[in-house]
Amino acid sequence: MALSRRDAMKFTGLAAVTAAVSGYAKDNKGGANTSAKAPATGILLSPAPIPAAKGPRVVIVGAGASGLTIAKYVKKTNPKIDVVLMDKRSVFMSGFISNLVATGVLPLDFITHDFLEGARNGNYTFLQATAHEIDRTSKIVYTNEGTVKYDVLVLAPGIDYDYSKWSKGDVELETALKTKFPGAFIAGSETLTLKSKIENLEGGVFVQTVPGGNYRCLPGPYERSCLIADYMKRNKIKGKVLVLDENADITIKAQGFHSAFDTLYKDYIEYVPNTIITKIDPDKQIISTEMDGDLHFDDAALYSHVRGNKILEIAGVAKDSVFNKAEANIDPFTYQVIGDKNVFCTGDVRPMGFSKSANTANTEGKIVAKNIVKYLAGEELGRKTWSSPLTVCYSAVQGKEMRAISVHAEYAYDEAKKSFAFANAGTSEKWDGKEGLDGGKGLVEWGKGMYREFFN
Ligand SMILES: Cc1cc2nc3c(=O)[nH]c(=O)nc-3n(C[C@H](O)[C@H](O)[C@H](O)COP(=O)(O)OP(=O)(O)OC[C@H]3O[C@@H](n4cnc5c(N)ncnc54)[C@H](O)[C@@H]3O)c2cc1C
Structure with a gap:
């Protein structure tokens, strides 16, 4: 429309x-x-x-x-x-x-x-x-x-956030969610809130939601779940990251993230796909879902749908x-x-x-x-x-040694479907061994390269 x-x-x-x-x-x-x-x-x-x-x-x-x-x-x-x-x-x-x-x-x-x-x-x-x-x-x-x-x-x-599915127009609820459990997918104060939450983690259940639609940075919520689990593991904090994903599966680099969840963070990450959230109570810290009923959480980064x-x-x-x-x-x-x-x-x-x-x-x-x-x-x-943009995206799956996985892809126009699809795409999803360590180095160098592109 x-x-x-x-x-x-x-x-x-x-x-x-x-x-x-x-x-x-x-x-x-x-x-x-x-x-x-x-x-x-x-x-x-x-x-x-x-x-x-x-x-x-x-x-x-x-x-x-x-x-x-x-x-x-x-x-x-x-x-x-x-x-x-x-x-x-x-x-x-x-x-x-x-x-x-x-x-x-x-x-x-x-x-x-x-x-x-x-x-x-x-x-x-x-x-x-x-x-x-x-x-x-x-x-x-x-x-x-x-x-x-x-x-x-x-x-x-x-982007802006689109909380309408959760708040149903209740601005008090929306404000409470944004203030107490920001998604941290728009950099600034939300990033600082997330940083302070993690620095003060006492354990228990930390919820990371993954929205549907074409949200900002597809691998971002999975990367963050790995890094918070890594933080808990390193600091011997008794807790787990509960990943509530609206999608049927991890949306990108699924093999790499699944293998990190299942091996590195077996006791620290619980992944729940197809999670439709019907209600969130920010005071009682309860998320109500269609399939799994009410889930209590101790802290959270609640990433809503996005919009222009x-x-x-x-x-x-x-x-x-x-x-x-x-x-x-x-x-x-x-x-x-x-x-x-x-x-x-x-x-x-x-x-x-x-x-x-x-x-x-x-x-x-x-x-x-x-x-x-x-x-x-x-x-x-x-x-x-027109020519195709290039997507190159590294995701850290482990912070201490800096292990990362990556994807690169271009896009081509599909005349029949009248839409764009991935072209010349490839992933590197082995985080263990040298490939993962190289990915970590690649991630930091890629970041520095972006800042040079923007400011030098
Ligand atoms: C946690 C996280 C992890 C990510 N990881 C990766 C990654 O690994 N790799 C990767 O490639 N990307 C990653 N991204 C995504 C990437 O940061 C964004 O896709 C990218 O910044 C989008 O660029 P943009 O210029 O469209 O928007 P932005 O970078 O958000 O810039 C928009 C700017 O517009 C300004 N603005 C908005 N409205 C107004 C207005 N009315 N007047 C004046 N100014 C205004 C805002 O202040 C902002 O500075 C990540 C993002 C997050 C949050």
């Missing part, structure tokens, strides 16, 4: 804002910062305090794996293009590698990085701001720092994909919004069934960056300008 701009207004209650905004937008030519404010809404209508554009301007909302890559490679491909990268965060913290940080294997510094370093080395403008509203007719992004005009807009805002970030609905560019709610309504070959070629949507909000992972976002980002430069030069984009 495609959401119209009118639906988005209903959803956000922003109709009044837009009325004020479009009246103003006619006069907004950039320039002096006059600090004008819309009296009714408090949205800042003056231009954001950034230098005037010195060429066609590409504005990117979201400085994650996708946005950082696109900012760097647009500028690298054509330095005359003006690039503004905005993010609501002041510091970059990656989700990838964060399971190793939460379980004390690597320091917090490893995943924490400086947006300004990326801006200095990439020669683009970084704006710490939250995009609140987008007027695609006037090509303006409204932020808490003021307005930013664009020629091309990239929306790379990543809400800014897509606000911008009127969201549709439900076959996997998740409110992902980007784009041409899968060009990443351009259907009906608005000046807006590209990339990274985890794409509706194609690619892996929602950093390597995928990075390789895809390089392709999209080149295509944005072509588009600004007047070239049409289409099937011929």
Whole structure:
């Protein structure tokens, strides 16, 4: 279901804002910062305090794996293009590698990085701001720092959680679940909460849920279960990780994870597939399931379903994909919004069934960056300008010696099914012996390589 701009207004209650905004937008030519404010809404209508554009301007909302890559490679491909990268965060913290940080294997510094370093080395403008509203007719992004005009807009805002199956609209319950048992699949405070939970583990049952749909980082919940079990084993903590998986089996690298669960963590991991959760009581710490009844837990990382970030609905560019709610309504070959070629949507909000992972976002980002430069030069984009992103994903199954398994895959379009499928895929799933140790080294080096891609 495609959401119209009118639906988005209903959803956000922003109709009044837009009325004020479009009246103003006619006069907004950039320039002096006059600090004008819309009296009714408090949205800042003056231009954001950034230098005037010195060429066609590409504005990117979201400085994650996708946005950082696109900012760097647009500028690298054509330095005359003006690039503004905005993010609501002041510091970059990656989700990838964060399971190793939460379980004390690597320091917090490893995943924490400086947006300004990326801006200095990439020669683009970084704006710490939250995009609140987008007027695609006037090509303006409204932020808490003021307005930013664009020629091309990239929306790379990543995922939001979709708690609707668990909370059924009860926001008190949703807030309690998010506060007490965050999924820790959006890096930041959730990562720090998980780290402190693990540091203070006293034993008992730690639940890790695995959602259905195309959730962010398919192997992530299984990797984390291994690392928490490894932590319990190393520190002689009497407890187990109860993995409640909505799927019929481990969704990726199943052989490697199953063999780690069954041998390394026989007494520490219980894996339960096909688990449909009907209710969660965060105070009594009880999860009710269709098949296994009520299960008590001592602590948990409750990973809900995911959905596209809400800014897509606000911008009127969201549709439900076959996997998740409110992902980007784009041409899968060009990443351009259907009906608005000046807006590209990339990274985890794409509706194609690619892996929602950093390597995928990075390789895809390089392709999209080149295509944005072509588009600004007047070239049409289409099937011929598409090429496959590459998914390379290592998962640690043991923290102390650093043993890991991995998968690599590209994608090809299946004409008959009208969808993408894995192509040239391969896995390395032996975590014992040299292969696993090499995987561990590969994981750390891959992580460092990602940070170099984003910031150097
Ligand atoms: C625990 C965990 C383990 C993972 N393991 C791996 C792994 O081993 N390998 C791998 O490849 N990937 C892994 N990933 C997945 C990977 O981190 C994501 O798939 C990737 O970061 C997606 O990139 P993105 O740019 O689409 O989104 P993100 O990296 O989430 O970036 C989105 C950015 O947009 C910003 N934003 C959102 N809305 C707004 C707004 N309105 N205004 C301004 N800014 C906004 C956010 O602050 C954020 O910085 C893991 C993730 C987690 C959480």
